[in-house]
Amino acid sequence: MMEKQERTNVGACGAEHERPHGRRAVLKVGAFGALAAWGAADKTLASRGTANKQKRYAMVIDLRRCIGCCACSVACKSEFGVPLGVWRSWVKQIERGKFPNTQRHFLPRLCNHCENPPCVEACPTKSAYQREDGANLVREERCIGCRLCVAACPYNARFSHPDKNIANKCTFCVHRVDKCLVPACVNTCQGRARIFGDLNDPASQVAKLVAREPVQVLKPELGTEPRVFYIASDTGVAGHIRKEI
Amino acid sequence: MDQVIAYNVEHHEAMGVLIVIYFFMSGLGAGAFLTAAGLRLFGGEKYVKVEKTAAIAAPLLLIPGLLFLLLDLGQPSRFFNLFLYFNPTSVASWGVWIVNIFMAISVLYAFLHVIGKATIARPLAYLGFVVALVVGFYSGMLLYQMQGHILWHSALVPVIFLVSAIASGLAVVLLLSGSANPDQTHLLSKVLAIVVGVDLVLALTEVLTLAWSGGDKAAAAEVILSGGYGFLFVGVYLIIGLIVPLVVLARQQKSRSVQVAAAVLVLVGTLAMRYAIVMGGQALPLS
Numbered sequence: 315m316m317e318k319q320e321r322t323n324v325g326a327c328g329a330e331h332e333r334p335h336g337r338r339a340v341l342k343v344g345a346f347g348a349l350a351a352w353g354a355a356d357k358t359l360a361s362r363g364t365a366n367k368q369k370r371y372a373m374v375i376d377l378r379r380c381i382g383c384c385a386c387s388v389a390c391k392s393e394f395g396v397p398l399g400v401w402r403s404w405v406k407q408i409e410r411g412k413f414p415n416t417q418r419h420f421l422p423r424l425c426n427h428c429e430n431p432p433c434v435e436a437c438p439t440k441s442a443y444q445r446e447d448g449a450n451l452v453r454e455e456r457c458i459g460c461r462l463c464v465a466a467c468p469y470n471a472r473f474s475h476p477d478k479n480i481a482n483k484c485t486f487c488v489h490r491v492d493k494c495l496v497p498a499c500v501n502t503c504q505g506r507a508r509i510f511g512d513l514n515d516p517a518s519q520v521a522k523l524v525a526r527e528p529v530q531v532l533k534p535e536l537g538t539e540p541r542v543f544y545i546a547s548d549t550g551v552a553g554h555i556r557k558e559i
Numbered sequence: 560m561d562q563v564i565a566y567n568v569e570h571h572e573a574m575g576v577l578i579v580i581y582f583f584m585s586g587l588g589a590g591a592f593l594t595a596a597g598l599r600l601f602g603g604e605k606y607v608k609v610e611k612t613a614a615i616a617a618p619l620l621l622i623p624g625l626l627f628l629l630l631d632l633g634q635p636s637r638f639f640n641l642f643l644y645f646n647p648t649s650v651a652s653w654g655v656w657i658v659n660i661f662m663a664i665s666v667l668y669a670f671l672h673v674i675g676k677a678t679i680a681r682p683l684a685y686l687g688f689v690v691a692l693v694v695g696f697y698s699g700m701l702l703y704q705m706q707g708h709i710l711w712h713s714a715l716v717p718v719i720f721l722v723s724a725i726a727s728g729l730a731v732v733l734l735l736s737g738s739a740n741p742d743q744t745h746l747l748s749k750v751l752a753i754v755v756g757v758d759l760v761l762a763l764t765e766v767l768t769l770a771w772s773g774g775d776k777a778a779a780a781e782v783i784l785s786g787g788y789g790f791l792f793v794g795v796y797l798i799i800g801l802i803v804p805l806v807v808l809a810r811q812q813k814s815r816s817v818q819v820a821a822a823v824l825v826l827v828g829t830l831a832m833r834y835a836i837v838m839g840g841q842a843l844p845l846s
Contacts, residue, residue: 401570405566406566406846407564407566408562408563408564409565410561410562418565423846432704432706432707435646435648435704436649436650437646438644438646438651438652438654439640439643439646439652440645440646456640457633457637458633458634458635458638458640458641459633459637460633461633462649462651464570464573465573465705466706466707467845469846470569470570473570473571474571478633479634480633480634533707550562554843554844554845555843555844
C-alpha cells in the first residue's frame with residue numbers, strides 16, 4: 315500500500331540500517347561460520363526487502379541546474395572514505411565548439427542502479443544483488459574479488475576496492491536512505507540538480523519529473539533500464555567513444 | 560563539431576594478464592585433451608603414442624592455468640564461495656563447475672594412460688570430448704556476456720576462442736610428439752592446417768563485420784586493426800599465427816622442421832590474440 319504522507323527525497327523509514335563499510339562479524343568466524351551466518355543474513359535481507367517492497371528508488375539529475383562544482387564527488391568520497399584513484403560518483407566534463415561559440419557540459423555520474431543489472435547477472439557468487447527497492451549492492455563478506463561485475467558493468471560504475479580487493483560501488487547511500495535521509499551527493503548538491511526519491515510514489519518529485527520532463531538514460535540500447543535519469547543530457551557528454559559528433 | 564573530454568573517470572581494467580594466461584593455458588589443456596580423445600574415438604590404437612602425450616599434457620597445462628585464475632582473485636582464500644553459491648545467469652558460475660569436472664576427467668584420463676589401461680578409456684574419451692569442447696567455448700562466453708565491451712560482445716568470440724584453443728592444443732601436442740611415428744605427426748599437422756584455416760575465416764569475419772558496422776563497433780575494430788593492439792592482432796595473430804602456418808602447412812606437412820615452426824607460430828599467435836581481445840576489449844572507454 316502506498317502511503318500518501320511519504321514524500322519526496324525520503325528513504326524507507328524504519329528499515330534496517332546497513333553500515334557503509336562495516337565488515338561483518340562473519341569475516342572473522344571463518345568458512346563454516348560464514349556459511350551458517352549466510353542463512354541469517356539472507357533472512358535479514360528478505361525482511362528488509364519486504365519492508366521496502368512498494369518502493370523503487372531512482373535519481374533524476376537535472377543538467378540544466380548542474381554547475382560542475384563536483385561537490386557531489388567530494389561528498390561521496392567523504393561519506394564512504396573512497397580511496398584515491400577510484401570513484402563511486404564523479405562529474406564527466408566535455409568542452410564543445412570553437413571560440414567564440416563554446417560550452418562546457420557536465421554529466422554527474424554514479425551507479426545507474428539498473429532494473430536489469432548486468433553486474434548482478436555476471437556475479438558468480440551472488441555477491442552482487444539487487445534489493446527489492448532497486449538498490450544494487452555488494453555482499454562484501456562473500457565477494458571473492460574476481461572483478462567480473464566490474465567487467466560486466468557497461469557504465470564503469472564498479473571498481474575493485476584498492477584496499478579490500480573486492481568489488482565496490484555506489485550504494486544509493488542506502489544506509490542514509492533507510493534512515494529517511496537523502497544520499498550524500500543529493501544532500502550536498504548546491505544547484506539541487508540531483509533529486510532522489512521513490513519512483514513508485516506518484517507524489518514524489520522524481521516520479522513527477524520522469525513523467526513530465528524529457529528524460530534520458532545512459533546507453534538505453536543495452537536494455538539495462540537505468541534508474542538514474544538525466545534532464546537535458548547532451549549526446550556528446552553522454553557518449554563514450556571519443557569521436558567527433 | 561569540436562569536442563574534447565575535459566574530465567572523466569576510467570577505472571582500472573577488470574581483466575589483466577593473469578586472465579589472459581589462464582585463457583591461453585585452459586585452451587591448451589582443452590585442445591590437447593580434444594586431440595587425445597579425438598585420436599581415441601576416431602583414430603584407433605595405432606595413434607596411442609601421440610594420444611598418450613596429449614592425454615598427459617592436458618592436465619599439466621590446465622592446472623597451472625587454474626592457479627593463475629586463483630591468483631587473479633582479489634580474495635583468493637574465498638575461492639570456495641564459487642562452489643557454495645550458484646548464480647544461473649553467470650557464465651562464470653557454470654564455468655567453475657565445468658572446468659573442475661574437466662580437470663577431474665583429464666587427470667583420470669592421463670592416469671589411465673600412465674598405468675597403461677588406455678583401452679578402457681573410450682567412454683571417458685566420449686564424455687571428456689564434450690566437456691573439453693564446452694571448456695574451450697566457455698572462455699569466450701565469459702567475455703561474450705560483458706555486453707558493454709563491444710569487442711567481446713560478439714557471437715563469434717566464443718567460437719573463435721574454441722577454434723583457437725583446438726589449434727593451440729594440436730600445436731602443443733605436435734611439438735611434444737617429436738619421437739612419434741611420422742605418419743602420426745603428419746595427421747596432426749593436416750588437422751592443424753584445417754583448424755587454422757577455419758580460425759582465419761572466423762577471425763576475418765569478426766573484424767570485418769565490426770569494421771563495416773560504423774560507429775562504436777568500427778571504433779572497436781580500429782583498436783585491434785590499426786590501434787594499440789593492431790600489431791598483436793593483425794601482425795602476430797592473423798599473419799604470423801594463422802596465415803604463415805597455413806601457407807607452410809599447405810605446402811609441406813611431413814617435414815618435422817615445418818611442423819615445429821608452424822606449431823610455435825600458432826601458439827604465439829593464439830596467445831597474442833587472447834591478449835589483444837582481452838586487453839583491447841577494455842581499451843575503449845565505457846562511459
